[in-house]
Amino acid sequence: MTDASSQLTTADGRPLKAALAAAQSRARRRAFLLVAPLLLFVVVTFILPIGQMLQRSVYHDGFSNSAPALGEWFANNPDGSELDESAYAALATDLAQMKKDKTAGEAGTRINYTIPGTRSLFTSSARGADKLEPPYKEALLALDAKWGEPLVWQAMRQASSPWTSDFYLIATDRQRTADGGVEQVPENERIYLWLFGKTFVLSAVITFLCLILAFPIAHLLATLPMAKSNLLMILVLLPFWTSLLVRTTSWIVLLQGQGVVNNILVSLGVIGDDGRITMIYNQTGTIIVMTHILLPFMVLPLYSVMRTIKPSYARAARSLGATSWTTFRRIYLPQTLPGIGAGALLVFILAVGYYITPALVGGADGQLISNLIQFHMSKSNWSLAAALSAMLLAGVLVLYWLYDRLVGIDKLKLG
Amino acid sequence: MQDDLPIYGEIRVTTEARNDDFVVFDHVQKSYDGVSLVVKDLNLNIGKGEFLTMLGPSGSGKTTCLMMLAGFETATNGEIRLDGRNINLVPPHKRGIGMVFQNYALFPHMTVGENLSFPLEVRGMGKDEREAKVKRALDMVQMGSFINRRPAQLSGGQQQRIALARALVFDPALVLMDEPLGALDKQLREHMQFEIKHLHESLGITVVYVTHDQGEALTMSDRVAVFNDGKIQQLAPPADLYERPDNSFVAQFIGENNKLPGTIEELSGDKALVRLETGEVIDATPVNVTAKGQKTLVSIRPERVEFKPEMMPPGAHMIEATVLEVIYMGDILRARLRVAGSDDFVMKMRNTLGQTKLSPGQQIKVGWHPADARALDPM
Structure with a gap:
C-alpha cells in the first residue's frame, strides 16, 4: 500500500508528494513569517535567559581564571x-x-x-x-x-x-x-530546603483557598443570566486591572495593627485594645493577600469549564434519583476537573514563584524562596540564585509532569 | 374528548382498560415573570399505560408542562398528581420518573455501563443486581456490546438508545421524553419512533412525549394534546386530530390543509352551506360555527379533494379551478390550483396507472365530501 502510494504521480508526471509540498510551501512560508517575530521575541527574552541562568548555576570562573x-x-x-x-x-x-x-x-x-x-x-x-x-x-x-x-x-x-x-x-x-x-x-x-518546603506548602494552602473561594463564584458566573454574570465578571476582573502595589498596600491598610479590621474588632469589643491580631507582616498576611491576588486565575479556568456543562446533566441525575449532593459529587464535580486542574496548576505555579507580595507583607516568617533568590541576586551571588531558580523550575516541571500523568495535559482548559 | 370514540377500528384507544388518572394536571398555571402565563389553566388526565404526546410550536408551554411534571419547575398554581398523590412539593429525585432529554444528557465522564448503573447505585442496589439490570436494559435497546464505551464514542442514534435504556433501567412507571429524536436524521428518527413505541407496548409504561414534529406525534401516540399559547387546543387520538380538527389552529398545525374563508349561508344539523368571498357555494360540516351569517374558515385536506364528478356524492357542490402547476412527487402528484381567487389550493392525487394527467392552465371542477370540509372559527 505504501509502495503504491509512494509511486503516485500527478497528471503531468511529478511525484505526488513533491507536488503537494510545492503547492503548500508558499502558505507554509507565509505562516512561518507571521509567527517569526514572536518566535524571535520568545527566543531572545525567554529561552536564552533561562539557558543562561541554568548555565550560571553550574559555571563560575572567578577562581579558575585567576589561579x-x-x-x-x-x-x-x-x-x-x-x-x-x-x-x-x-x-x-x-x-x-x-x-x-x-x-x-x-x-x-x-x-x-x-x-x-x-x-x-x-x-x-x-x-x-x-x-x-x-x-x-x-x-x-x-x-x-x-x-x-x-x-x-x-x-x-x-x-x-x-x-x-x-x-x-x-x-x-x-x-x-x-x-x-x-x-x-x-x-x-539549614535554610534552603526548609524554605522550599514552606514555599510549596504555602502555595498549596493558597491554591486550596483559591479553589474553595472561586468554585461558587465561577458556578454563579456560569449559571446566571448574561447581564448579571457580565457585571459579576467585571467585579472578578477588577483586581486584574488594579496595580499590584495598590492592592497589596490596601491590604496593609486593612490588616495592620492599627488597621481597619482590628479597629472594627476593638470597637465591637470582640478583642481588647491590647489584644490586636497580627494579620500582616507574617505568614497569615502572605496567605491572605496572595489568595486575593491569585483568585482570578482560579475563577477564569473554572468558569470556562463550567459554562460548557449543560444544566441537563444535573437534571438527568436528579431525575434518575440522585440527591442534589450526590448530583454535585458524582456528576458536576467530575466534569469540572479540567478547570480545577488548570486553575490549581496556574495558581500554584504563580504562587511558588511569587516575589513582590511576600516581600511587602510577609514580614520575617512570610518570606518565600523567591525572596531569597532576590536576596542572592542583590548580593551578586548569581550562581546560587540561578541554582535555586533552577530547582524551583524543576519542581514546577515535576508537578506539571505529575499533572499530565494523573489528569492529562490535553484536558487542561485555560479559557 | 374522552367520549369522542375513535372512528377507525384498528386505532388502539384503551379507555376502558386503564386507570384514567395516573397523571393529573389539575388547574395548573405557570408564570416565570409574574406578568404573563406560560401555561394557562391546564387540565389533563393521563391514563396508566398511555402514550400521550404534547405537540405544539416552540413557546407553546408543552416543555414547561413536562418540566413541571418532572419536578424541575414548580407550578405557580394548581396541583399535579401522580398516582393519586400530590407531587407539587416532591423533589425530582423522589418522583421516580424516568426522563429522556433532547440532547441525551449522558454523563460524559462515565462509561455506558456506569451511566446505566448510576440510578441503581443511588437507590442503594447491590452490585450483582445492578449488573443484571444494566445488562437487561442494554439488551433491550440492542446495545449490549457497548457497555464499556464512553458516550463521546457513540453516534447520535446510539446515544439516544443509551439514554432510553438509562431512563428505563430503574423500572419507572412513568417516562418523560423531551423531543428525544430532534437531533437525529430522518431515517434514524423514523426507526427510533418505532422502537420507542415498541418498548412502550412491551413494558406497559406510561409515556409523556413532547415534540414539535406532528408526524412523530401522529405515528406514536395514543392521544395527542396540541398546545398553543399555553393552552391545550385539542386532545384526541391521532386520527381524530387529523380527520376532525376542533379549530383552525389544529387544522393548520397538523398536516397540510386548504383554507377557504367564507360566510355560513345555511346551517342545518351536521350540514352547512358556505358562501365563499368570490360567490361560490360549497358544502361543509359545521364544527365551531353556530349561526347563519357567521364568518368561517373551511378546511379541506388536499388528499380529500376530488376533480372527477363520478367520485362525488349526489348533490355535492363543485367549484371552478384552474391548474397552476403539477409536481411529481413519486407516490403522489401534487397539483396547485387557483380556487376562489386563492392561488395556493393544493390537491393530491395518487400516482396510479390510470390517473388523469392534468396540465397547467387546464380548467377543472373540484369538490369534496361534505364530511371532509370542516367549517371552523376564522383565525
Missing part, C-alpha cells in the same frame, strides 16, 4: 595528596599574579561562597604575595594559619574548574568535607 598554577597542581595531584611545598609554591605564584591583575577579590569571592569568611584571606594574602620567599609553605602559613586548613584546599580544588556542582550543594543545605565527601550542613544553618 592557573593551582589548577595545574590540582590536576596533577589527585584528591587526598599531601599539601607539599609544590602546592604552596603554586598558590604563591597565583597570589602574586592576582595582586598584579587585581583579581584576588574575585577569586576570594568564589571560595567565600563555599566557605564563608575566606574572601579576606585572599585579599590580604595577595597584598604581600610578591614579597614571599621560599619555602612558601612556612611563609604562607605565617601569613595566615587558614592556609593550612584542608577545607580551604578542598574548596579551591572544587573551584579550580569553572564547572561546579557547589551551588546546588549549597542550595540543598549540603557542604563538602575535607576529604571530598558531601555532608549536610549543621542543623541551625
Whole structure:
C-alpha cells in the first residue's frame, strides 16, 4: 500500500508528494513569517535567559581564571595528596599574579561562597604575595594559619574548574568535607530546603483557598443570566486591572495593627485594645493577600469549564434519583476537573514563584524562596540564585509532569 | 374528548382498560415573570399505560408542562398528581420518573455501563443486581456490546438508545421524553419512533412525549394534546386530530390543509352551506360555527379533494379551478390550483396507472365530501 502510494504521480508526471509540498510551501512560508517575530521575541527574552541562568548555576570562573598554577597542581595531584611545598609554591605564584591583575577579590569571592569568611584571606594574602620567599609553605602559613586548613584546599580544588556542582550543594543545605565527601550542613544553618518546603506548602494552602473561594463564584458566573454574570465578571476582573502595589498596600491598610479590621474588632469589643491580631507582616498576611491576588486565575479556568456543562446533566441525575449532593459529587464535580486542574496548576505555579507580595507583607516568617533568590541576586551571588531558580523550575516541571500523568495535559482548559 | 370514540377500528384507544388518572394536571398555571402565563389553566388526565404526546410550536408551554411534571419547575398554581398523590412539593429525585432529554444528557465522564448503573447505585442496589439490570436494559435497546464505551464514542442514534435504556433501567412507571429524536436524521428518527413505541407496548409504561414534529406525534401516540399559547387546543387520538380538527389552529398545525374563508349561508344539523368571498357555494360540516351569517374558515385536506364528478356524492357542490402547476412527487402528484381567487389550493392525487394527467392552465371542477370540509372559527 505504501509502495503504491509512494509511486503516485500527478497528471503531468511529478511525484505526488513533491507536488503537494510545492503547492503548500508558499502558505507554509507565509505562516512561518507571521509567527517569526514572536518566535524571535520568545527566543531572545525567554529561552536564552533561562539557558543562561541554568548555565550560571553550574559555571563560575572567578577562581579558575585567576589561579592557573593551582589548577595545574590540582590536576596533577589527585584528591587526598599531601599539601607539599609544590602546592604552596603554586598558590604563591597565583597570589602574586592576582595582586598584579587585581583579581584576588574575585577569586576570594568564589571560595567565600563555599566557605564563608575566606574572601579576606585572599585579599590580604595577595597584598604581600610578591614579597614571599621560599619555602612558601612556612611563609604562607605565617601569613595566615587558614592556609593550612584542608577545607580551604578542598574548596579551591572544587573551584579550580569553572564547572561546579557547589551551588546546588549549597542550595540543598549540603557542604563538602575535607576529604571530598558531601555532608549536610549543621542543623541551625539549614535554610534552603526548609524554605522550599514552606514555599510549596504555602502555595498549596493558597491554591486550596483559591479553589474553595472561586468554585461558587465561577458556578454563579456560569449559571446566571448574561447581564448579571457580565457585571459579576467585571467585579472578578477588577483586581486584574488594579496595580499590584495598590492592592497589596490596601491590604496593609486593612490588616495592620492599627488597621481597619482590628479597629472594627476593638470597637465591637470582640478583642481588647491590647489584644490586636497580627494579620500582616507574617505568614497569615502572605496567605491572605496572595489568595486575593491569585483568585482570578482560579475563577477564569473554572468558569470556562463550567459554562460548557449543560444544566441537563444535573437534571438527568436528579431525575434518575440522585440527591442534589450526590448530583454535585458524582456528576458536576467530575466534569469540572479540567478547570480545577488548570486553575490549581496556574495558581500554584504563580504562587511558588511569587516575589513582590511576600516581600511587602510577609514580614520575617512570610518570606518565600523567591525572596531569597532576590536576596542572592542583590548580593551578586548569581550562581546560587540561578541554582535555586533552577530547582524551583524543576519542581514546577515535576508537578506539571505529575499533572499530565494523573489528569492529562490535553484536558487542561485555560479559557 | 374522552367520549369522542375513535372512528377507525384498528386505532388502539384503551379507555376502558386503564386507570384514567395516573397523571393529573389539575388547574395548573405557570408564570416565570409574574406578568404573563406560560401555561394557562391546564387540565389533563393521563391514563396508566398511555402514550400521550404534547405537540405544539416552540413557546407553546408543552416543555414547561413536562418540566413541571418532572419536578424541575414548580407550578405557580394548581396541583399535579401522580398516582393519586400530590407531587407539587416532591423533589425530582423522589418522583421516580424516568426522563429522556433532547440532547441525551449522558454523563460524559462515565462509561455506558456506569451511566446505566448510576440510578441503581443511588437507590442503594447491590452490585450483582445492578449488573443484571444494566445488562437487561442494554439488551433491550440492542446495545449490549457497548457497555464499556464512553458516550463521546457513540453516534447520535446510539446515544439516544443509551439514554432510553438509562431512563428505563430503574423500572419507572412513568417516562418523560423531551423531543428525544430532534437531533437525529430522518431515517434514524423514523426507526427510533418505532422502537420507542415498541418498548412502550412491551413494558406497559406510561409515556409523556413532547415534540414539535406532528408526524412523530401522529405515528406514536395514543392521544395527542396540541398546545398553543399555553393552552391545550385539542386532545384526541391521532386520527381524530387529523380527520376532525376542533379549530383552525389544529387544522393548520397538523398536516397540510386548504383554507377557504367564507360566510355560513345555511346551517342545518351536521350540514352547512358556505358562501365563499368570490360567490361560490360549497358544502361543509359545521364544527365551531353556530349561526347563519357567521364568518368561517373551511378546511379541506388536499388528499380529500376530488376533480372527477363520478367520485362525488349526489348533490355535492363543485367549484371552478384552474391548474397552476403539477409536481411529481413519486407516490403522489401534487397539483396547485387557483380556487376562489386563492392561488395556493393544493390537491393530491395518487400516482396510479390510470390517473388523469392534468396540465397547467387546464380548467377543472373540484369538490369534496361534505364530511371532509370542516367549517371552523376564522383565525
